[in-house]
Amino acid sequence: MSWFEQWxxxxxxxxxxxxxxxxxxxxxxxxxxxxxxxxxxxxxVLKRNDLSLEVKxxxxxxxRNVWLIIFVAGLxxxxxxxxxxxxxxxxxxxxxxxxxxxxxxxxxxxSIYRTSTHAFSVGDRIxxxxxxxxxxxxxxLSFTVAESSYASSQQGTVGRVVTIxxxxxxxxxxxxxxxxxxxxxxxxxxxxxxxxxWHAAELILLAAGQRAIAQYEAELAQHAREQLEMQxxxxxxxxxxxxxxxxxxxxxxxxxxxxxxxxxxAKIEQSVLREFLREQQLQPTDA
Numbered sequence: 160m161s162w163f164e165q166w167x168x169x170x171x172x173x174x175x176x177x178x179x180x181x182x183x184x185x186x187x188x189x190x191x192x193x194x195x196x197x198x199x200x201x202x203x204v205l206k207r208n209d210l211s212l213e214v215k216x217x218x219x220x221x222x223r224n225v226w227l228i229i230f231v232a233g234l235x236x237x238x239x240x241x242x243x244x245x246x247x248x249x250x251x252x253x254x255x256x257x258x259x260x261x262x263x264x265x266x267x268x269x270s271i272y273r274t275s276t277h278a279f280s281v282g283d284r285i286x287x288x289x290x291x292x293x294x295x296x297x298x299x300l301s302f303t304v305a306e307s308s309y310a311s312s313q314q315g316t317v318g319r320v321v322t323i324x325x326x327x328x329x330x331x332x333x334x335x336x337x338x339x340x341x342x343x344x345x346x347x348x349x350x351x352x353x354x355x356x357w358h359a360a361e362l363i364l365l366a367a368g369q370r371a372i373a374q375y376e377a378e379l380a381q382h383a384r385e386q387l388e389m390q391x392x393x394x395x396x397x398x399x400x401x402x403x404x405x406x407x408x409x410x411x412x413x414x415x416x417x418x419x420x421x422x423x424x425a426k427i428e429q430s431v432l433r434e435f436l437r438e439q440q441l442q443p444t445d446a
Contacts, residue, residue, distance in 0.1 A: 269325030286334040368399030
């Protein structure tokens with residue numbers, strides 16, 4: 160074996176397959192011929208004495224652009240098979256990355272959704288996915304809520320801190336209780352038997368609600384005026400009202416609706432219930 164063959168086998172990896180070797184050789188020959196052809200054409204243009212400098216410059220610019228197009232097209236045709244394989248591999252890698260980071264991408268999209276819609280911010284009180292509390296932190300991937308109480312009735316304060324991924328914002332509605340001010344409508348549920356005086360119970364419950372509102376009546380009236388000036392939705396109800404539910408054949412359910420300050424719903428509800436029990440001289444029964 161001659162020194163040239165030894166040198167060739169050293170610089171030419173044996174792991175490279177035959178088609179790739181042919182493409183490399185074809186690329187080298189193509190580039191050499193392309194450079195040689197451009198040099199010959201450029202030389203012939205420059206030697207033309209019957210052409211002005213502007214025409215020569217235009218021809219040289221056109222030659223350069225045509226040469227670049229032929230160069231890219233030629234290499235694309237030569238390496239078409241390898242480029243196709245590379246493209247398929249890149250698509251497969253991209254698909255794998257999307258599947259692997261799907262949840263993270265959805266969290267980022269949820270963060271963009273929360274920011275663009277101004278759904279809530281730090282300090283707002285929200286109800287989300289049967290969870291109620293105050294937002295204490297937000298970031299690109301999640302938000303944190305200091306839970307105050309469950310959204311359903313008959314639940315007390317729990318005082319937990321819950322971290323929720325932003326991806327859930329894309330599929331679950333958010334109820335922001337702070338967007339319209341520091342007062343919200345709250346419902347107090349009371350149930351009595353059919354044999355009891357429902358009318359008297361209704362009056363006692365309504366009176367308890369009115370006494371509760373009297374504690375912050377001035378602030379509530381000011382809040383109602385501000386909301387009316389802003390022309391947002393309907394004006395906040397200033398007086399308590401009672402609704403009756405007769406779905407249960409053995410009992411009568413009362414729903415006392417009254418405006419309460421944020422953060423005091425549980426306190427006011429307990430005050431109303433205790434006053435109602437004192438007036439009715441009722442004892443809580445087991446469910």
